[in-house]
Amino acid sequence: MAEMIATRDAYGKALAEFGEKYDFLVLDADLAAATKTVNFKKAFPDRFFDCGIAEGNMMSVAAGIATTGQTVFASSFAMFAAGRAFEQVRNSIGYPHLNVKIGATHAGITVGEDGATHQCNEDMALMRTIPGMTVICPADAVSARAAVEAAILHKGPVYMRFGRAPMPVIYDSDYRFEIGKGRVLKDGKDLTIVATGITVHMALSASETLEKEGISAAVIDIATIKPIDKDLLLTYAAKTGKILTCEEHSIIGGLGGAVCETVSEQCPCIVKRIGIEDRFGVSGKAMEVAAAFGLSTENITEKAKELARK
Amino acid sequence: MLEKRKQELQKIAANVRLGILEEVYNAASGHPGGSLSVADILTYLYFEKMNIDPKDPKKDDRDRFVLSKGHTSPALYSVLAHRGFFPTEDLKTFRKYGSYLQGHPDMKGIPGVDMSTGSLGLGISAACGMALSAKYNKKNYRVYTVIGDGESEEGQVWEAFMFAAHYKLDNLCAVLDFNGLQIDGPITDVIDPTPFDEKFKAFGWNVLEINAHDFDEIENAFRTAENLKGAPTVIIAHSVKGKGVSYMENKCEWHGSAPKKEQYDIAVAELSEYLAKLG
Ligand SMILES: Cc1ncc(C[n+]2csc(CCOP(=O)(O)OP(=O)(O)O)c2C)c(N)n1
Ligand SMILES: [Mg+2]
Numbered sequence: 001m002a003e004m005i006a007t008r009d010a011y012g013k014a015l016a017e018f019g020e021k022y023d024f025l026v027l028d029a030d031l032a033a034a035t036k037t038v039n040f041k042k043a044f045p046d047r048f049f050d051c052g053i054a055e056g057n058m059m060s061v062a063a064g065i066a067t068t069g070q071t072v073f074a075s076s077f078a079m080f081a082a083g084r085a086f087e088q089v090r091n092s093i094g095y096p097h098l099n100v101k102i103g104a105t106h107a108g109i110t111v112g113e114d115g116a117t118h119q120c121n122e123d124m125a126l127m128r129t130i131p132g133m134t135v136i137c138p139a140d141a142v143s144a145r146a147a148v149e150a151a152i153l154h155k156g157p158v159y160m161r162f163g164r165a166p167m168p169v170i171y172d173s174d175y176r177f178e179i180g181k182g183r184v185l186k187d188g189k190d191l192t193i194v195a196t197g198i199t200v201h202m203a204l205s206a207s208e209t210l211e212k213e214g215i216s217a218a219v220i221d222i223a224t225i226k227p228i229d230k231d232l233l234l235t236y237a238a239k240t241g242k243i244l245t246c247e248e249h250s251i252i253g254g255l256g257g258a259v260c261e262t263v264s265e266q267c268p269c270i271v272k273r274i275g276i277e278d279r280f281g282v283s284g285k286a287m288e289v290a291a292a293f294g295l296s297t298e299n300i301t302e303k304a305k306e307l308a309r310k
Numbered sequence: 311m312l313e314k315r316k317q318e319l320q321k322i323a324a325n326v327r328l329g330i331l332e333e334v335y336n337a338a339s340g341h342p343g344g345s346l347s348v349a350d351i352l353t354y355l356y357f358e359k360m361n362i363d364p365k366d367p368k369k370d371d372r373d374r375f376v377l378s379k380g381h382t383s384p385a386l387y388s389v390l391a392h393r394g395f396f397p398t399e400d401l402k403t404f405r406k407y408g409s410y411l412q413g414h415p416d417m418k419g420i421p422g423v424d425m426s427t428g429s430l431g432l433g434i435s436a437a438c439g440m441a442l443s444a445k446y447n448k449k450n451y452r453v454y455t456v457i458g459d460g461e462s463e464e465g466q467v468w469e470a471f472m473f474a475a476h477y478k479l480d481n482l483c484a485v486l487d488f489n490g491l492q493i494d495g496p497i498t499d500v501i502d503p504t505p506f507d508e509k510f511k512a513f514g515w516n517v518l519e520i521n522a523h524d525f526d527e528i529e530n531a532f533r534t535a536e537n538l539k540g541a542p543t544v545i546i547a548h549s550v551k552g553k554g555v556s557y558m559e560n561k562c563e564w565h566g567s568a569p570k571k572e573q574y575d576i577a578v579a580e581l582s583e584y585l586a587k588l589g
Contacts, residue, residue, distance in 0.1 A: 057469035060432045064439020067425060087429060092436055096417050096426040
C-alpha cells in the first residue's frame with residue numbers, strides 16, 4: 001500500500017525545506033495552519049507575513065515585493081487565491097509578469113465537508129487564461145515538493161494547485177520536476193489516459209484492470225497544465241487515436257479543455273473528458289464526494305472501456 | 311522653499327500640464343482632469359524629492375513611486391519625460407497603436423514606471439509590498455503612492471491601509487488626491503468616503519493635510535512624513551480637478567474626455583500665458 005500524504009502537506013514542508021537554500025518570503029491570508037505555510041512560519045518567522053483575510057491585497061502586495069527582485073510565495077485556498085483575487089493576480093502579477101509563486105491549497109472537490117463554496121473547480125481555467133502564467137497541478141507529495149523547487153527556480157508567475165486530502169504517493173524520491181513536461185507512466189496502444197493531480201493514481205490502477213481485460217491504455221501525467229506538453233500529447237493522439245482526460249476540476253477550461261485545444265488543431269482525435277460536469281460540489285467525505293462526481297478508478301476504467309470500444 | 315526654486319517648479323509643472331494636454335489631445339482619449347490635479351505633487355516628487363536617476367531607471371536603491379490612480383498616466387508620463395526618462399516628443403504617441411506609452415502605466419515597457427496600474431485599488435497594495443521588501447532587505451529607499459479620492463471607495467485600499475499600519479511601514483507615504491470628483495459626480499454624492507482624516511487615523515496612519523497646488527506645503531508635508539517613524543503617513547492633498555485649465559477646473563466632464571482643437575488651443579494659450587508671467 002502506498003503512503004498517503006496530502007499535497008498541501010508536501011507544499012508546507014517543501015517551503016520550510018527550501019527556505020534554507022533559497023531566499024524567498026511567504027505570505028498567507030489567515031490560513032497558514034490549513035495551507036501548511038505554518039511549517040515555513042515556524043522555521044523562518046521573520047520571512048513570513050500574514051496578510052489577514054484580504055486575499056486581493058495579499059496578491060498585489062506580493063506583486064510589489066516581487067518588483068524589488070525578491071521572490072515571494074502567496075498562499076490561500078484555491079477558491080480565494082484564484083477566485084477572489086483573480087483580478088489582482090491578472091493585473092498586479094500577470095500583466096507585469098512578476099516573480100510571484102501562488103500556492104493554492106484545498107483545490108477541487110476533495111475539500112469534502114466544507115462543500116460548494118470552498119470546492120474550487122474553476123481555478124485552472126481561470127489561471128490558464130492569464131498570459132505568461134505557469135499552471136502546475138502535481139499528482140502526489142513527491143511531485144508537489146519537486147514542483148515547489150521548480151517554481152522557485154523558474155522566473156515568472158507560477159500557480160500551484162494542491163489538495164487537502166491525503167493521496168497515495170506514486171513517485172520515487174529521485175523524481176525530477178520539469179515545467180512543461182508530461183510524463184508517460186505506462187505505455188499503451190488502444191487509448192491514452194491523460195490525467196492530472198489526484199486522478200493520476202486512479203488512472204494508473206484503471207490501466208491495470210484494463211490490461212487484464214485486453215485493453216492497452218497509455219497513462220500520462222500532465223503536471224504542468226500550462227505550458228502543456230504539446231509534443232507528447234500529439235504523439236499519443238497520433239499513436240492511440242483516442243484520449244480520455246481525467247481531472248479534479250471542471251471539464252470546462254482545465255486539462256480536458258487544454259488537451260482538446262491542443263489535439264484539435266494539429267491531430268484531431270476523439271477526446272472524452274472526466275471531471276466535474278458543469279455543476280457545483282456538495283458536502284461529504286473527500287473520496288465519497290470525488291467518487292460521486294466520477295473521480296474514481298472504477299469510473300475511469302468504465303469510461304476507458306467505452307472509449308476503447310468506439 | 312526658496313522663491314526662485316518655487317518658481318522653477320511652477321514652470322516645470324506648467325510644462326508638465328502642457329505635456330498632459332498634448333498627450334490627451336493627440337490621443338483623442340485619456341484622463342485630463344485627475345492628471346492636472348496631481349501634476350504639482352508628481353512634479354515635486356520627481357524633481358525635488360525622490361532619489362532617482364533617469365539614466366538608470368532601475369537602480370536598486372531608488373525611491374519607488376506607484377500611481378495607484380493609474381488612469382492619470384498622462385501626468386506620470388509627462389513628468390517622466392520632462393525629467394529625462396524618455397523624449398518629450400514621444401508624449402504625442404500616448405495611447406497610439408505601436409507606442410510604448412500605454413493607456414495605463416506599464417512597468418515592462420516604460421522607463422521610470424515602477425508598477426503597472428490602472429485597475430483602481432491595486433497600486434497601494436503593491437506599494438505596501440515594496441515597502442515591506444525594503445524593510446526585510448534592510449534597504450533605505452522610500453515608497454510613494456498616489457490614490458484617488460474616488461479610488462478610496464475600493465475595499466482593497468482599506469485592506470492596504472490596515473496592512474501598512476500593522477507592519478509599521480514608515481517608509482511608505484501615500485498621497486490622497488482629494489479633488490472631490492469621480493466619474494459619476496462628486497464623491498459625496500456617489501458614495502461618500504469622507505471624512506478621510508478620521509478614517510485614516512483610525513487605521514493607524516499619520517495624517518497630514520495640504521493644498522495640493524502649493525509647493526511650500528507639499529515640501530513641508532513630504533519632509534514631515536519622512537521623519538515620522540513607526541507608522542506610514544498619508545497626505546490628504548486638497549486639489550482642484552482640471553487645475554490650470556479654466557474650463558476644466560472642478561468639472562466632472564473632464565475626467566475622461568479629450569479636448570477638441572479649439573479647446574486644446576485655449577488650454578495651451580492659458581498655460582503659456584501663465585508660463586510667461588512666471589518669467
Ligand atoms: C477597479 C476599477 N473600477 C473602475 C475603474 C474605472 N475608473 C477609472 S477612473 C475612475 C474614477 C476615479 O476617481 P478618482 O479616484 O477620484 O480619480 P481622479 O478624480 O483623481 O481622476 C473609475 C471609476 C477602474 N479603472 N478600476
Ligand atoms: Mg477624484
